[in-house]
Amino acid sequence: MEHFDYLFAAYSIIFLVIFGYVIFMWRQQARLEVEIHAMEERLKNLKTTQSSADAKSAAQK
Amino acid sequence: MKNKATAMLGWSTLIMMLVALFMVFEWVPTEEDQGIVQRIFYFHVPCAWVAFAAFGVVAISGVFYLWLKEQLFDDLGYAAAEIGMVFCTLVLITGSLWAKPIWGVWWTWDSRLTTTFILWLLYGGYLMLRSIADDTPEVARFSAVIGIVAALDVPVVVLSVRLWRTIHPAVLITRAGEHGLEDPRMVVTLLVSLAAFTALFGWMLMLRLSQLRTRSRLMIIRRDVALIEAAAGDY
Numbered sequence: 465m466e467h468f469d470y471l472f473a474a475y476s477i478i479f480l481v482i483f484g485y486v487i488f489m490w491r492q493q494a495r496l497e498v499e500i501h502a503m504e505e506r507l508k509n510l511k512t513t514q515s516s517a518d519a520k521s522a523a524q525k
Numbered sequence: 526m527k528n529k530a531t532a533m534l535g536w537s538t539l540i541m542m543l544v545a546l547f548m549v550f551e552w553v554p555t556e557e558d559q560g561i562v563q564r565i566f567y568f569h570v571p572c573a574w575v576a577f578a579a580f581g582v583v584a585i586s587g588v589f590y591l592w593l594k595e596q597l598f599d600d601l602g603y604a605a606a607e608i609g610m611v612f613c614t615l616v617l618i619t620g621s622l623w624a625k626p627i628w629g630v631w632w633t634w635d636s637r638l639t640t641t642f643i644l645w646l647l648y649g650g651y652l653m654l655r656s657i658a659d660d661t662p663e664v665a666r667f668s669a670v671i672g673i674v675a676a677l678d679v680p681v682v683v684l685s686v687r688l689w690r691t692i693h694p695a696v697l698i699t700r701a702g703e704h705g706l707e708d709p710r711m712v713v714t715l716l717v718s719l720a721a722f723t724a725l726f727g728w729m730l731m732l733r734l735s736q737l738r739t740r741s742r743l744m745i746i747r748r749d750v751a752l753i754e755a756a757a758g759d760y
Contacts (some may be wrong), residue, residue, distance in 0.1 A: 465628040465669060466560055466561070466562075466626075467560060467561060467562040468561060468563050470565070470622045470623070470625060470626050471561055471564055472561055473622055474565045474568070474569075474618075474619045474622040474623070475546075475565075475568065475640060476617055477611050477615070477618055477619070477622075478568055478572070478619065481614070481615055482611070482725070485608075485729070486729070486732075489729075489732050489733055489736060492736055493732075493735075493736050493739070496736060496739045496740060496743060497739070499743060500739060500742065500743045500746065503743060503746045503747060504746060506750055507746055507749055507753070510750060510753045510754065510757070511753065513732050513757070513758060514753055514756070517529060517757070
């Protein structure tokens with residue numbers, strides 16, 4: 465089993481790097497989903513406020 | 526539906542990867558000259574294959590972006606470049622880990638190694654540009670051009686063992702044009718590993734692309750919010 469340490473290191477690094485990258489993607493995805501949900505809520509609220517402001521100014525005219 | 530396809534591909538990849546690992550460590554015979562360290566080859570070559578395929582996707586999506594100006598192709602190129610970079614890094618690391626016991630050195634400026642390192646630097650530059658610059662159409666255009674030009678190094682890497690004097694082994698097809706793997710089990714193991722890594726590439730690309738599409742959608746929503754807030758300020 466000469467040079468087994470090199471073989472072990474090569475396969476360990478391959479799987480560590482791949483798992484590391486997949487975990488990075490999952491964490492990014494979770495963060496993006498939270499952020500997009502918050503922004504969609506904010507956009508919805510803004511649109512509601514804007515349409516009620518438009519209706520108010522139209523009534524005043 | 527899309528999530529189901531991604532999940533199915535993910536599970537298939539995991540099964541194929543386990544089969545490939547079993548074949549590499551239990552089934553395939555040990556190469557006589559190099560010993561067990563030759564088994565690095567069964568994952569080193571698929572890593573190179575995925576890196577080259579990913580950089581090919583970057584170049585093709587770059588051409589489509591320049592032609593159609595569709596954000597989808599910019600996102601696809603970015604996702605593929607990132608994955609290609611991960612696997613190109615693994616090629617360099619696993620190559621060094623094989624080289625040390627076989628050649629006696631971690632690194633040598635051999636044509637195959639040097640051209641692969643240049644490829645790594647080129648796409649490193651591409652990713653640095655993407656990370657430091659804002660997401661504007663200009664940056665997307667520059668990135669597409671860099672992605673296409675950098676991919677020209679891929680055929681140079683592949684042909685380097687035939688174009689120049691090199692100590693890197695030409696295993697799949699030897700320099701004499703013969704088959705390099707002596708035992709059919711070695712060929713089967715390599716093919717299974719290639720299939721597993723191709724599936725892994727597809728799965729990672731689907732995940733990363735869907736994430737970049739979400740990010741693009743987020744930027745559109747942010748812009749809409751900013752526009753409405755600016756308009757509200759004018760009232």
